[in-house]
Amino acid sequence: MSEVAEVASPSRREQQKEAKRLALVDAALAVFSRVGFAAAKIDDVAEEAGVSKGTVYLYFDSKEQLFEGMVKAKMLPMLNNAPGLVIDPDQSATDRLKQHLRFFYTKVLDSDRRQIMRLIMSEGPNFPDLAEFYYTNVLSRGQAMINAIIQQGIENGEFRNMSGHGLMHNVVAGALAVGMWKQVFDRFQPIDLDAYYEIGRASCRERV
Amino acid sequence: MSEVAEVASPSRREQQKEAKRLALVDAALAVFSRVGFAAAKIDDVAEEAGVSKGTVYLYFDSKEQLFEGMVKAKMLPMLNNAPGLVIDPDQSATDRLKQHLRFFYTKVLDSDRRQIMRLIMSEGPNFPDLAEFYYTNVLSRGQAMINAIIQQGIENGEFRNMSGHGLMHNVVAGALAVGMWKQVFDRFQPIDLDAYYEIGRASCRERV
Amino acid sequence: MSEVAEVASPSRREQQKEAKRLALVDAALAVFSRVGFAAAKIDDVAEEAGVSKGTVYLYFDSKEQLFEGMVKAKMLPMLNNAPGLVIDPDQSATDRLKQHLRFFYTKVLDSDRRQIMRLIMSEGPNFPDLAEFYYTNVLSRGQAMINAIIQQGIENGEFRNMSGHGLMHNVVAGALAVGMWKQVFDRFQPIDLDAYYEIGRASCRERV
Amino acid sequence: MSEVAEVASPSRREQQKEAKRLALVDAALAVFSRVGFAAAKIDDVAEEAGVSKGTVYLYFDSKEQLFEGMVKAKMLPMLNNAPGLVIDPDQSATDRLKQHLRFFYTKVLDSDRRQIMRLIMSEGPNFPDLAEFYYTNVLSRGQAMINAIIQQGIENGEFRNMSGHGLMHNVVAGALAVGMWKQVFDRFQPIDLDAYYEIGRASCRERV
DNA sequence: AATGAATGAGAATTCATTCAT
DNA sequence: GATGAATGAATTCTCATTCAT
Numbered sequence: 113m114s115e116v117a118e119v120a121s122p123s124r125r126e127q128q129k130e131a132k133r134l135a136l137v138d139a140a141l142a143v144f145s146r147v148g149f150a151a152a153k154i155d156d157v158a159e160e161a162g163v164s165k166g167t168v169y170l171y172f173d174s175k176e177q178l179f180e181g182m183v184k185a186k187m188l189p190m191l192n193n194a195p196g197l198v199i200d201p202d203q204s205a206t207d208r209l210k211q212h213l214r215f216f217y218t219k220v221l222d223s224d225r226r227q228i229m230r231l232i233m234s235e236g237p238n239f240p241d242l243a244e245f246y247y248t249n250v251l252s253r254g255q256a257m258i259n260a261i262i263q264q265g266i267e268n269g270e271f272r273n274m275s276g277h278g279l280m281h282n283v284v285a286g287a288l289a290v291g292m293w294k295q296v297f298d299r300f301q302p303i304d305l306d307a308y309y310e311i312g313r314a315s316c317r318e319r320v
Numbered sequence: 321m322s323e324v325a326e327v328a329s330p331s332r333r334e335q336q337k338e339a340k341r342l343a344l345v346d347a348a349l350a351v352f353s354r355v356g357f358a359a360a361k362i363d364d365v366a367e368e369a370g371v372s373k374g375t376v377y378l379y380f381d382s383k384e385q386l387f388e389g390m391v392k393a394k395m396l397p398m399l400n401n402a403p404g405l406v407i408d409p410d411q412s413a414t415d416r417l418k419q420h421l422r423f424f425y426t427k428v429l430d431s432d433r434r435q436i437m438r439l440i441m442s443e444g445p446n447f448p449d450l451a452e453f454y455y456t457n458v459l460s461r462g463q464a465m466i467n468a469i470i471q472q473g474i475e476n477g478e479f480r481n482m483s484g485h486g487l488m489h490n491v492v493a494g495a496l497a498v499g500m501w502k503q504v505f506d507r508f509q510p511i512d513l514d515a516y517y518e519i520g521r522a523s524c525r526e527r528v
Numbered sequence: 529m530s531e532v533a534e535v536a537s538p539s540r541r542e543q544q545k546e547a548k549r550l551a552l553v554d555a556a557l558a559v560f561s562r563v564g565f566a567a568a569k570i571d572d573v574a575e576e577a578g579v580s581k582g583t584v585y586l587y588f589d590s591k592e593q594l595f596e597g598m599v600k601a602k603m604l605p606m607l608n609n610a611p612g613l614v615i616d617p618d619q620s621a622t623d624r625l626k627q628h629l630r631f632f633y634t635k636v637l638d639s640d641r642r643q644i645m646r647l648i649m650s651e652g653p654n655f656p657d658l659a660e661f662y663y664t665n666v667l668s669r670g671q672a673m674i675n676a677i678i679q680q681g682i683e684n685g686e687f688r689n690m691s692g693h694g695l696m697h698n699v700v701a702g703a704l705a706v707g708m709w710k711q712v713f714d715r716f717q718p719i720d721l722d723a724y725y726e727i728g729r730a731s732c733r734e735r736v
Numbered sequence: 737m738s739e740v741a742e743v744a745s746p747s748r749r750e751q752q753k754e755a756k757r758l759a760l761v762d763a764a765l766a767v768f769s770r771v772g773f774a775a776a777k778i779d780d781v782a783e784e785a786g787v788s789k790g791t792v793y794l795y796f797d798s799k800e801q802l803f804e805g806m807v808k809a810k811m812l813p814m815l816n817n818a819p820g821l822v823i824d825p826d827q828s829a830t831d832r833l834k835q836h837l838r839f840f841y842t843k844v845l846d847s848d849r850r851q852i853m854r855l856i857m858s859e860g861p862n863f864p865d866l867a868e869f870y871y872t873n874v875l876s877r878g879q880a881m882i883n884a885i886i887q888q889g890i891e892n893g894e895f896r897n898m899s900g901h902g903l904m905h906n907v908v909a910g911a912l913a914v915g916m917w918k919q920v921f922d923r924f925q926p927i928d929l930d931a932y933y934e935i936g937r938a939s940c941r942e943r944v
Numbered sequence: 945a946a947t948g949a950a951t952g953a954g955a956a957t958t959c960a961t962t963c964a965t
Numbered sequence: 966g967a968t969g970a971a972t973g974a975a976t977t978c979t980c981a982t983t984c985a986t
Binding site for chain 4 (some may be wrong): 650
């Protein structure tokens with residue numbers, strides 16, 4: 113291994129370390145999702161990640177920090193990839209709302225990030241930092257995006273002029289509820305995401 | 321004291337026992353709500369109820385049964401008070417929906433039963449019995465009521481004819497989400513139940 | 529109920545009390561035999577005796593005293609009924625040994641007193657008083673009787689002249705061992721008490 | 737250190753682990769012998785072994801398994817050292833019986849294995865596995881050996897022809913009883929093993 | 945006297961965290 | 966860095982004993 117290469121790119125050791133951190137984060141999500149924070153055992157996370165128990169503590173100082181670190185690590189990539197707030201005058205509000213809802217349903221509800229949402233709900237009271245992080249980085253951003261779109265739609269007559277606040281809440285609430293439902297009640301009554309997605313749009317769309 | 325009187329009213333001891341069971345149920349709700357099932361300590365429940373640790377086990381066989389027993393005990397009074405399904409032809413669908421939403425928001429969301437809803441969501445995967453109990457006794461009943469009202473509204477032209485299924489889900493989902501929100505994110509952004517209630521109706525109402 | 533009757537015989541109350549004490553003793557033997565001292569619950573003894581838990585404490589001060597009281601209560605009647613030490617010159621030593629062994633095998637090994645023997649062995653180290661009581665009242669008496677018979681047998685030529693001490697021990701040991709065996713290993717290899725009884729005699733009897 | 741060496745001898749860590757397991761087994765025998773299974777505290781076993789409470793659970797899953805594991809671990813060395821069943825025609829039955837009794841009295845009764853025998857008797861009903869293990873590996877083997885010797889003795893005229901079954905039982909019973917006695921009643925009346933040993937032989941030997 | 949509800953000390957077991965190898 | 970053995974605080978649950986009714 114040449115010095116040059118080490119300078120140019122992260123050393124192999126750095127890469128391995130990063131890979132192990134990712135494995136730990138994935139394992140943590142899996143285990144916490146399965147049994148919740150309190151019932152999760154560091155041992156299980158370690159085993160799921162294919163490392164030993166002690167190794168977990170080389171990457172995270174405590175179980176709490178493992179949990180918080182996992183949530184943030186899982187959320188950040190998505191946040192960076194969210195469609196921007198740029199208002200494109202060539203795109204109708206309906207299309208933009210559709211795009212955002214699809215993004216949310218695809219990236220959040222239909223992936224392992226749905227688990228995170230439930231974890232935030234469950235453990236939120238015990239992890240105020242996390243609740244705030246989630247609110248600030250996920251929910252309020254989502255609200256802002258949807259609000260902007262709804263405003264655009266109302267201004268150009270696409271949407272009926274209801275309380276923007278309420279509408280936005282309705283859309284966000286629907287998303288939250290669907291996430292919960294899928295994890296707790298889906299075996300009693302499976303939910304149809306596509307139908308839900310249509311409803312979300314229909315709630316906002318001006319009746320023609 | 322005559323035999324008749326003894327039959328009519330339980331002995332003082334029975335009454336005290338029942339009172340203690342209620343105190344334990346209340347304490348359990350408080351503690352479980354505060355920290356979730358796994359992090360709750362039987363000792364704390366006992367202290368909150370003003371009894372000793374051992375007494376908890378006189379009334380419930382285990383922490384699990386305390387949890388399940390508490391949820392069911394807290395749910396039953398509400399179930400018995402739910403407005404019936406009787407269709408009153410003199411009442412518009414709009415009014416009936418309004419009545420039901422008000423009942424739900426008042427009885428479920430704006431009391432300590434909201435805590436129960438969150439507990440079901442959080443702990444549901446670990447308590448399949450409870451999830452089923454909640455689905456059967458609360459959610460599916462609520463859905464049935466709302467569905468019936470929406471159908472009535474669609475038939476008499478009050479509501480636009482969307483997929484009833486989706487609409488119903490939307491209303492229920494909103495309720496669930498509001499319940500979650502109030503407990504986890506309300507301090508970041510308080511929710512206005514009245515506005516929400518209007519939205520619920522508006523989602524269904526035919527545009528005039 | 530007349531005053532006279534009460535004076536002449538124990539009052540009905542006294543009789544009831546004595547009956548209840550007996551029921552408790554029987555229940556205690558049953559429960560202690562089943563699971564040993566430490567694992568026995570006062571509640572189970574009470575239930576087996578058909579009384580409430582508190583009542584046990586009206587008759588015995590503690591679990592330890594219940595145990596000791598039960599052992600003594602179960603042993604004393606037998607001790608009083610044991611064939612005396614009187615040497616009857618008209619009876620051969622062989623017959624007297626036979627009579628005593630039969631008494632022991634019948635009264636101790638083939639009744640619920642066998643359980644007591646095992647309890648003494650199991651719990652003896654934790655109940656020095658009981659071990660001494662059992663040694664003094666049961667074992668040493670039995671040894672004395674058998675020794676006397678063996679001496680008689682040796683003197684009149686019925687038995688061979690082995691170490692009397694050893695012979696006596698052998699007889700007693702056999703009895704102890706049979707008691708153990710029947711409770712622990714009988715289901716693997718049932719023991720034939722009659723054969724054993726013959727062996728006991730044969731060990732002592734002079735070969736003719 | 738070469739690969740070969742590593743294969744030949746376990747790593748230091750392995751050795752230490754094995755040493756600790758042995759220490760735990762010894763400690764468990766000491767504590768269980770002292771107070772019996774139910775009254776024994778894991779804490780005491782840990783302290784006696786010089787480790788912490790949690791460590792006990794690294795080696796044994798539960799108190800029950802600690803008990804069973806200890807009994808088996810203590811038994812195995814003895815089982816492997818038992819004199820074989822090979823019939824040596826040059827040795828008289830008397831000598832062979834002597835040899836076996838000496839082995840039994842030495843290896844079983846006069847060491848800490850005597851404690852195990854009492855534990856089996858005491859706790860056998862609660863540990864059917866152990867009772868069976870003890871019967872199969874110790875008692876039935878001992879019986880088989882003694883039976884074979886007695887048969888040899890009867891055939892060549894050394895022993896009188898009593899029921900071999902009964903004789904064997906007598907010898908085994910004596911051994912069991914001596915074991916019990918030494919632990920429970922020895923302080924009231926010490927037993928003389930040598931005398932007992934003579935009796936065992938004398939019981940079998942033909943009168944000359 | 946009898947009951948059985950209440951107590952709380954005590955014991956088994958778990959598991960986050962540390963640290964010698 | 967990585968491991969996994971060791972620790973011991975914390976928690977659930979039990980049950981002998983007490984005492985108001």
